[in-house]
Amino acid sequence: MKIDKIKILEVAVLAGKILLENGADMTRVEDTMLRIGRNAGLENVVAFVTPTGIFISLRGEAYSQMESIQQTTMNLEKVAYVNQLSRKFGEGTITISAFYQLLQQIDEDIKDFNFWLKTLAASLVSASLMYIFGGEFRDFFATFVVGGMGYMLYYFLNKRTEVDFLNNGLVAFVIALLAGLFVKLHLGTDMNMIIIGSVMPLVPGVKITNAFLDGISGHTISSMTSGLQALLTAGSIGVGVAIALKLLL
Known part of the structure; x- marks a missing residue:
């Protein structure tokens, strides 16, 4: 089965973006991104996280994704949901496509408290x-x-x-x-x-x-x-x- 490397990197960088924008520490963000890549079969994945940007790529290959972080807030509900989805993906209960769709729903649908x-x-x-x-x-x-x-x-x-x-x-x-x-x-x-x-x-x-x-x-x-x-x-x-x-x- 062919691995869609770009899709995996897109999922990882989106997960990292949601985590970083909603109060997660850099260690958690980087670890989650690396786990997503490795659980998807990419052993050569490399991630680098700063307070204003996220970078992920494959060592020795021309595949990379990046995302800028403009503003951060505090919504630990989103952080908890992303961690939950990451564990489910690692267990093999959801596909990479479903993972991406669920991350988009989390980013768009879960609003802050009134x-x-x-x-x-x-x-x-x-x-x-x-x-x-x-x-x-x-x-x-x-x-x-x-x-x-x-x-x-x-x-x-x-x-x-x-x-x-x-x-x-x-x-x-x-x-x-x-x-x-x-x-x-x-x-x-x-x-x-x-x-x-x-x-x-x-x-x-x-x-x-x-x-x-x-x-x-x-x-x-x-x-x-x-x-x-x-x-x-x-x-x-x-x-x-x-x-x-x-x-x-």
Whole structure:
């Protein structure tokens, strides 16, 4: 049976693109692409992944595919589905053509959660973490509201600009001001705990984790890139809160 090498590479690069655009680390992306190629019978497959591009080719042959990555988001549901399909392909339960069609469906049909659901989740995360970190239950409502308002601002800022760390800094500034306002209106008691809980949805936890995973796996460039992005984001959050506190105190 003749192997359609171009089709296999197209499937591998599409799977890698979906993974990388939706929050997977470089190690997972590269490993998935190589597994797809080898499970399809291509032992000489070579993959190279960067934060802005994916490359896959066959060593010693004139077959290659590449894909640019313009924008990344966070949708781990897509990552889970791609991993599931990759395992099914490795087990031989789906063909390469079916694999490609299912990947296209995942990329096009699985949408992000709606705005209000994500806002509600951000509010609950903010209030819950405030309490877990030692806050008082009487600040639960204030943190719930401030965290939700902060996420709403973050959502709309991301629609206007893609400079993520600046958006985080501005949102953190507004969150700190809102926390101070709630305390002055006697709707909250501990401004510090309200701020801590409310900024938690902004913290780049996945980027920090990916930076460590890539560093351990030897992906120095991607590790440094993810780490720098996380550092800029965390720093901008701290600066935003510090400026607001300077104005409040």
